[in-house]
Amino acid sequence: MSSERLIYLPLGGAGEIGMNAYVYGYGKPGKERLIVVDLGVAFPDMDGSPGVDLILPDITWLKDRRDRIEAVFVTHAHEDHVGAVAHYYDALRAPIYARKFTANIARRKMNEHGHPNDAVTTAGVWPEQVTVGPFTVGFLPISHSIPESSAMVIDTPEGRVIHSGDFKIDLTPGVGEPFDPGLWAEVCKDGIKALICDSTNVFSPLPGRSEATLGPEIEKLVGAAEGMVVATTFASNVARVKTLADAGARAGRSVVLLGRAMKRMVDAALETGVMTDFPPVIAPEDARSIPRENLMLLVTGSQGERRAASAQLARGKYQGIEMKEGDLFLFSSKTIPGNERGVIRIINQFSEMGVDVVDDSSGLYHVSGHANRPDLETLHDVVKPQVLIPMHGEHRHLREHAKLAEAKGMTGVLAVNGMMIDLSGNAPKVAEYIETGRTYLDGTVKIGALDGVVRDRIRMALNGHATVTVILDTDDEPLGEPWVDLMGLPETGRSKAPLVDVLEEDLSQWLNRAGAKTLRDDDKLNEGLKRTLRQSAMDEIGKKPEVTVVVSRLS
């Protein structure tokens, strides 16, 4: 019996939807050669990560084992799968493999960070394979809401493992490859050790619908519209962008792309040949001379992002274009949980302009990119793995998917971020628990989610901030009165006197009563001033601010 083992370790994406990062390893324990599948980001929000620019997986474990990493494979070009490759290239220095569309997007990111183009290798499609260390890896096409999404077929000395990537079962996806059951059956015919499988839509009970069902409905809607039509969707959903553009063109409208991502994705799809025909596009500045009933705008910002084209149009002009009463705005998209407020804000702003907004509540103008429960079962039945490990889901999704697997006679393994699974032999087992977490890109700095930086910002948002300044002379005696500056706090409270005056008065009294021992001790002074200010504020305004105490001693 070999002492080598095959391991699976999610560092992101298992226990959340976002920042996917999965590690596979083979070798003697602690000496495994490693590959990484996907290196994505998640997006911050005001609730939990105010001011943060991007959320990245914590890859400390990988960095410490950098010499053992053979390669990074990227399944597809969504931000939650490819978004971190450039941010972590310096840290990992591993070659990156992706198919041509994904590689095109990845290289654009690498260029922005000044990394070399040849760090990204364009991989061919199955049956081509790449051998890196003990792994032989192939990109097996699977349909999703972006071109060239692929499952990874990972051949190891312990057998073949399939990492599904994000997928749906779509036989007519428009742009990109349809799901090919025959090809999949062929790949899986000798038995699959484990399927690591997308879990996003495990709670959706009905079979998913094909991208192709949308075209006729969208054409009907656009054909009947009387004013300008503006539609938003994820720019990376090239098939959808094309469906929308085609509907516009067929209604005799000129197509305009608004928002950087929209142009970038269409360019990448044309450059790489994954899309060959797209209606002619006119520039925003040329749109102004065209009657609005002859215009079809495709814009970014389906999730209500404040800086994207949709939100800007909702606030007023964007690139010289303005929406008006009688225009139509179409969300050919679903609102991701957590983004409701931003989307609703836009809808109400359009309502104030007299713009009619159509969203997906009718179910006619959007289909999901992920496999619903019956479609997950279709993949299970084609792959027939011994072991099923759910990924790409919150805990509730993983748990439900693992239960489904068990109910169908597979071994279901609920593995969350940091749980290293040993897949060798016949029964998978937890090999180790790795400390994982989130890294925040904050401005240009990477900080740990638990470093306390963001916690302090949240506290200031909740409680406001006060600065107390005290100057002591060379005899440790206060020189003048303590000085208070406030930010994010009301000007007056209970007593109607200026809050600053009330606080300064209370601090002054405390300072006058403080003994020489306290006055000599910075820590005691700091602690006493802080406590006094917080108590005084509590009495006056019912809040305890965050406090910065500055003690200056003349020397």
Add this chain to the structure above:
Amino acid sequence: MSSERLIYLPLGGAGEIGMNAYVYGYGKPGKERLIVVDLGVAFPDMDGSPGVDLILPDITWLKDRRDRIEAVFVTHAHEDHVGAVAHYYDALRAPIYARKFTANIARRKMNEHGHPNDAVTTAGVWPEQVTVGPFTVGFLPISHSIPESSAMVIDTPEGRVIHSGDFKIDLTPGVGEPFDPGLWAEVCKDGIKALICDSTNVFSPLPGRSEATLGPEIEKLVGAAEGMVVATTFASNVARVKTLADAGARAGRSVVLLGRAMKRMVDAALETGVMTDFPPVIAPEDARSIPRENLMLLVTGSQGERRAASAQLARGKYQGIEMKEGDLFLFSSKTIPGNERGVIRIINQFSEMGVDVVDDSSGLYHVSGHANRPDLETLHDVVKPQVLIPMHGEHRHLREHAKLAEAKGMTGVLAVNGMMIDLSGNAPKVAEYIETGRTYLDGTVKIGALDGVVRDRIRMALNGHATVTVILDTDDEPLGEPWVDLMGLPETGRSKAPLVDVLEEDLSQWLNRAGAKTLRDDDKLNEGLKRTLRQSAMDEIGKKPEVTVVVSRLS
């Protein structure tokens, strides 16, 4: 022709869902006698109002006309209708009228604020009426998700106006009065000048379902459960609380109420007799000695509120009770848009415990308290008003409802907060635009939403905070170096040196170069130090912090 006029003025609730406050007036322009219908609150969120405790309508306009206010009428006891009565009692000093259940809840609030019990008058039900100034007002029962919800029948010299309050068309609401079409037809038989109408569910195309449809499904679910069952709903939905409790009792389970609001609402319903039979309830401490499969807990926190019972159970023990693998948690509720993150957090925490969570995605365990589009039409058809003014909705709801009214041959008036409508004569018209807005209860202080206080807190949350301290001697020469304290910012940036050191060095250089004129001028010093720190931070960490500059001059 009379020079008197009848006016309608929404101060809250028209252009948002929450903080309802509607004014009716009759008299000579500028001298109208006024009544207020509802005085509610809205709830803050981290996105837009971090640290705020409650959002109240801005009632400056009313305060300035306090001597003209005859009374405040409260349609029902939901927080967005009654929540502000105690907060504004001192400001308005107007008598408050409500039916007995609503009055019971209102008096509890008044007591907490030390206001007199008799400020709230218990009103009888239609055909009883109260005459206040030129208005004669009656409480006409209408079904909703709380007992004794009522429409206001407002008789004026210009005719009869109906203010629907929140409602659904429910002939079998469980607790509380069913909608009575015959009574409504009788009230409306002589013609209705205007219907001011709930718009919440105008986008829901199917007829609403009755509260009574839920009992059998909930009984089935609870009957089949093997562990402890915990269910959450709005505590004020007394009918639902009873349905849940009855299902527990029928399954042989002891019922426990967890969370203050749950106990308060059941007490109020029993005290006022709107509910006469409720299963016996045991105390949380007694529950510990009962096998978990014999327990049914009804808990607060259906919206994922962090301090409510649901969230506390999801984090661990609450009042000695702990959920375990095999227990069932039921959301007999809908997640209000914007609360998704909190609810999903709880579901995942329960998933980690092995607790099965059932929510309303099946449509079996919750019905809305608001009239769907066909039910709105039912009310329109019963009331047959000349004018329909949509209320209780965001702009998109009001606009859609006004369009619906116009399509049905009524005059639809889209009136948002601050828009005073003159309802006299035959054609309603905008009489005036009043400045309105939101008042924040922040700790114990009321501040204006646009005062800048919360804006500063949001900026600190996004950008962090830096304090710069400089001491100048009597000759206006810097004494020592500038001093920097940071909060909510990373410790190091691009150069890897401590951020504080980098900032202090740059500030020091700027200060050394500053001329005597700058050093003498507090504003110039302040401005220069702030700009220098922000630029230096931008270079080092890619962020511009909020800055407090403290300049101390020795004298």
